[in-house]
Amino acid sequence: MAELVEAGASLRSARLRISAALWRRPWLKLGLLLAAPVLAFAVVYLGALVSLFVSAFWQIDAFTAAVIHKWTLDNFKTLWNDHTYWRITGRTIGIAAAVTVTDAVLAFPLAYFMARLATPRLRALLFIAVLLPLWSSYLVRIYAWRTILAKDGALNWFLNGIGLPDTGLAYTNTAMWIVFSYVWLPFMVLPVYAALERIPDSYLEASQDLGAKGSRTLRSVILPLALPGIVAGSIFTFSLTLGDFITPALVGGAGSSFIGNVVHDKVGQPDIPFAAAFATVPVVVMGIYLLIARRLGAFDAV
Amino acid sequence: METRSTRIGLGVATVAVIAFLWLPLLLIMAYAFNSSTIQSWPISGFTLHWFHQAWHDPEARSSLWLSIKVGLAATAVALVLGTAAAAAIYRFRFFGREAVSFLLLLPIALPGIITGMSLNSAFNFAGVRFSIWTIVVGHATFCVVIVYNNVLARLRRSSPSLLEASMDLGADGWQTFRFVVWPVLSTALVAGGLLAFALSFDEAIVTTFTAGAQTTLPIYILDHIQRGQDLPVVNAIVFVVILVTVIPVTIAQRLTGDTGVLRRGASRTKV
Numbered sequence: 001m002a003e004l005v006e007a008g009a010s011l012r013s014a015r016l017r018i019s020a021a022l023w024r025r026p027w028l029k030l031g032l033l034l035a036a037p038v039l040a041f042a043v044v045y046l047g048a049l050v051s052l053f054v055s056a057f058w059q060i061d062a063f064t065a066a067v068i069h070k071w072t073l074d075n076f077k078t079l080w081n082d083h084t085y086w087r088i089t090g091r092t093i094g095i096a097a098a099v100t101v102t103d104a105v106l107a108f109p110l111a112y113f114m115a116r117l118a119t120p121r122l123r124a125l126l127f128i129a130v131l132l133p134l135w136s137s138y139l140v141r142i143y144a145w146r147t148i149l150a151k152d153g154a155l156n157w158f159l160n161g162i163g164l165p166d167t168g169l170a171y172t173n174t175a176m177w178i179v180f181s182y183v184w185l186p187f188m189v190l191p192v193y194a195a196l197e198r199i200p201d202s203y204l205e206a207s208q209d210l211g212a213k214g215s216r217t218l219r220s221v222i223l224p225l226a227l228p229g230i231v232a233g234s235i236f237t238f239s240l241t242l243g244d245f246i247t248p249a250l251v252g253g254a255g256s257s258f259i260g261n262v263v264h265d266k267v268g269q270p271d272i273p274f275a276a277a278f279a280t281v282p283v284v285v286m287g288i289y290l291l292i293a294r295r296l297g298a299f300d301a302v
Numbered sequence: 303m304e305t306r307s308t309r310i311g312l313g314v315a316t317v318a319v320i321a322f323l324w325l326p327l328l329l330i331m332a333y334a335f336n337s338s339t340i341q342s343w344p345i346s347g348f349t350l351h352w353f354h355q356a357w358h359d360p361e362a363r364s365s366l367w368l369s370i371k372v373g374l375a376a377t378a379v380a381l382v383l384g385t386a387a388a389a390a391i392y393r394f395r396f397f398g399r400e401a402v403s404f405l406l407l408l409p410i411a412l413p414g415i416i417t418g419m420s421l422n423s424a425f426n427f428a429g430v431r432f433s434i435w436t437i438v439v440g441h442a443t444f445c446v447v448i449v450y451n452n453v454l455a456r457l458r459r460s461s462p463s464l465l466e467a468s469m470d471l472g473a474d475g476w477q478t479f480r481f482v483v484w485p486v487l488s489t490a491l492v493a494g495g496l497l498a499f500a501l502s503f504d505e506a507i508v509t510t511f512t513a514g515a516q517t518t519l520p521i522y523i524l525d526h527i528q529r530g531q532d533l534p535v536v537n538a539i540v541f542v543v544i545l546v547t548v549i550p551v552t553i554a555q556r557l558t559g560d561t562g563v564l565r566r567g568a569s570r571t572k573v
Contacts, residue, residue, distance in 0.1 A: 243413020
């Protein structure tokens with residue numbers, strides 16, 4: 001019994017010594033905490049990223065498909081000289097921009113209602129209503145639209161019901177635009193809501209007192225203050241569309257390839273160097289976009 | 303402040319946008335009960351047959367099982383690494399602190415295809431054979447951030463003087479952890495874990511690049527949609543997948559107030 005007590009006491013004193021030692025040497029504690037996550041990320045993730053972009057300057061052997069580690073700009077030259085890749089890049093960026101504008105237009109009234117008109121209870125409910133689609137499976141949501149837009153899907157059924165003809169939207173660029181706008185909409189609603197919620201009522205009252213009509217207040221007070229939130233949301237809608245390949249594959253048509261589809265096919269061939277070279281395009285576009293977004297104050301918004 | 307007509311207009315727009323968000327989900331859930339094998343609207347009758355069929359489909363079963371295993375493993379890795387990183391970032395000011403938090407955010411800031419491709423080529427390069435573990439590594443990269451954000455948000459709301467008080471009262475590190483830190487963090491960990499699991503459970507893009515011959519549930523669904531095969535069974539599975547992702551998110555939302563679940567969105571903007 002006495003030994004047990006003694007053992008317990010010495011265990012406790014050992015633990016206290018360890019705590020004290022760590023307390024005196026905070027760098028040791030920091031090192032212990034950071035070693036695992038930083039090593040894992042630096043080695044696995046960053047290592048993989050760097051090796052990918054290095055491989056963009058390599059090539060594969062035409063016969064054996066083995067990667068040749070010889071520096072060359074050939075992949076980029078092919079990209080530059082082939083009109084197909086320009087068209088695909090243009091399509092990808094164009095649809096990403098259209099989706100961003102559409103989401104901003106759809107998100108604004110909802111975010112405004114949530115931030116300024118809804119009662120706390122209703123606001124909580126709307127929050128859930130926006131969050132659940134955001135977290136529910138992205139694949140499932142694209143699939144849902146594939147069935148809706150199909151020839152005998154719900155959309156044509158509805159249109160026929162009110163006396164209109166079939167749309168024939170299935171497997172077109174328009175279908176992609178609708179589905180992307182749908183899938184990323186919650187990403188726009190949340191930051192716009194956050195920006196609108198922060199506008200003090202007194203600003204709107206001041207605008208009114210100074211004789212501004214509703215539309216003038218919207219244009220000169222609300223929109224400028226909401227802009228950082230809209231830009232923050234647009235980072236998601238734009239970047240997520242740029243990198244996607246599943247939506248074009250499931251709801252796009254024969255001429256609907258995105259950068260992501262080409263990259264995906266090339267990885268499957270396998271021609272990793274060319275895939276890596278083309279993948280630098282969305283990364284560079286996103287980099288430029290982020291610089292502009294920073295200028296517009298998107299990073300202070302959320 | 304807003305005029306009556308503005309209020310009505312905004313209300314109508316809100317209802318319309320919420321309907322736009324929800325109708326497709328409800329519609330695809332209805333298809334799970336379609337008695338016909340033809341995918342057309344309106345569904346022709348009610349049946350539970352496809353759930354039975356899906357449950358006994360060996361391929362669906364094995365991919366469900368794989369998704370659960372991957373989700374649990376990725377969540378476990380994320381809990382350990384994410385919590386450690388959050389604690390370090392919260393407690394210390396050090397050189398490279400910003401770089402560390404930026405590094406953790408990269409996997410969700412960059413498009414999934416970049417993460418997937420780079421891991422794919424790195425695994426190939428290092429001669430690692432594709433297996434369940436390569437999928438786990440892929441998922442863990444973006445699950446860590448979710449836990450990290452939840453834990454960090456919780457830590458920032460709690461006072462550091464709690465730790466000092468505990469030490470002053472003679473508690474050792476373990477006791478401080480057990481009686482002070484753990485009660486503060488536990489719900490944030492549960493919420494972060496649930497969200498990480500939900501994210502891993504429906505991930506398709508990174509998985510297509512890091513899986514070998516194995517099929518996770520989203521890959522199974524994607525394959526069958528593309529080939530138009532066994533769609534009624536897929537519909538039943540899709541119904542279950544929606545529930546499996548919605549339930550953890552609702553619980554996580556309850557546990558963290560309204561900020562925790564938002565982190566997925568918020569973390570993406572802080573690039």
